[in-house]
Amino acid sequence: KNQVEQSPQSLIILEGKNCTLQCNYTVSPFSNLRWYKQDTGRGPVSLTIMTFSENTKSNGRYTATLDADTKQSSLHITASQLSDSASYICVVSASGDYKLSFGAGTTVTVRA
Amino acid sequence: GAVVSQHPSWVICKSGTSVKIECRSLDFQATTMFWYRQFPKQSLMLMATSNEGSKATYEQGVEKDKFLINHASLTLSTLTVTSAHPEDSSFYICSAMPGLAAYNEQFFGPGTRLTVL
Numbered sequence: 001k002n003q004v005e006q007s008p009q010s011l012i013i014l015e016g017k018n019c020t021l022q023c024n025y026t027v028s029p030f031s032n033l034r035w036y037k038q039d040t041g042r043g044p045v046s047l048t049i050m051t052f053s054e055n056t057k058s059n060g061r062y063t064a065t066l067d068a069d070t071k072q073s074s075l076h077i078t079a080s081q082l083s084d085s086a087s088y089i090c091v092v093s094a095s096g097d098y099k100l101s102f103g104a105g106t107t108v109t110v111r112a
Numbered sequence: 113g114a115v116v117s118q119h120p121s122w123v124i125c126k127s128g129t130s131v132k133i134e135c136r137s138l139d140f141q142a143t144t145m146f147w148y149r150q151f152p153k154q155s156l157m158l159m160a161t162s163n164e165g166s167k168a169t170y171e172q173g174v175e176k177d178k179f180l181i182n183h184a185s186l187t188l189s190t191l192t193v194t195s196a197h198p199e200d201s202s203f204y205i206c207s208a209m210p211g212l213a214a215y216n217e218q219f220f221g222p223g224t225r226l227t228v229l
Contacts (some may be wrong), residue, residue: 031216036220041203041223041225042222042223043116043118043205043207043220043221043222043223044156044205044220045220046217046219049217089155089156093216098144098161098209098216098218099158099161100158100218102155102156103155104154104155105155107153
């Protein structure tokens with residue numbers, strides 16, 4: 001069964017600090033991995049998308065890494081801002097399958 | 113580009129009534145649209161997949177007679193919650209997939225908050 005596990009479930013950080021979110025998956029055969037940001041009461045918005053051959057991708061202060069061998073990914077947030085407070089969801093897609101496997105998300109709270 | 117809208121953004125209804133939610137792809141044609149449900153502090157759960165002009169495919173445990181899906185055009189899909197009950201209260205999110213999108217990317221709508229009294 002394709003599974004995506006995220007950790008931690010939630011975290012609180014001070015404004016300006018960095019943090020790293022983790023994602024482990026068992027989806028096979030692997031196609032791509034995406035990180036989404038979901039604000040409360042809103043739909044998910046794509047941050048990064050990586051295929052098998054990509055091991056890092058950045059989008060502003062967000063940097064995602066992928067280790068396809070160990071089936072792990074991380075999302076690093078640099079110099080956090082209050083607007084970064086949201087749920088961050090790791091989503092993995094299998095080759096030949098349009099269905100997505102969602103992680104439960106990590107809730108990030110940035111405090112002044 | 114790749115904007116998906118939903119209407120309404122929130123709705124409150126009485127138990128037993130039906131509610132229709134619209135999902136539109138604004139700047140692309142979506143051959144496939146998806147409907148998800150999300151309960152508080154949980155991730156998105158796929159309810160059904162719809163292809164333009166054909167019947168929707170429902171996930172296991174989702175009642176097709178209760179959640180009616182219509183994908184009549186390449187830019188519009190509708191979800192009708194029939195005879196809604198309080199347990200149907202949830203956040204409903206649609207996504208749309210262009211026919212030739214890279215990585216089969218799905219673009220998500222902003223969601224519709226349904227509250228059944």
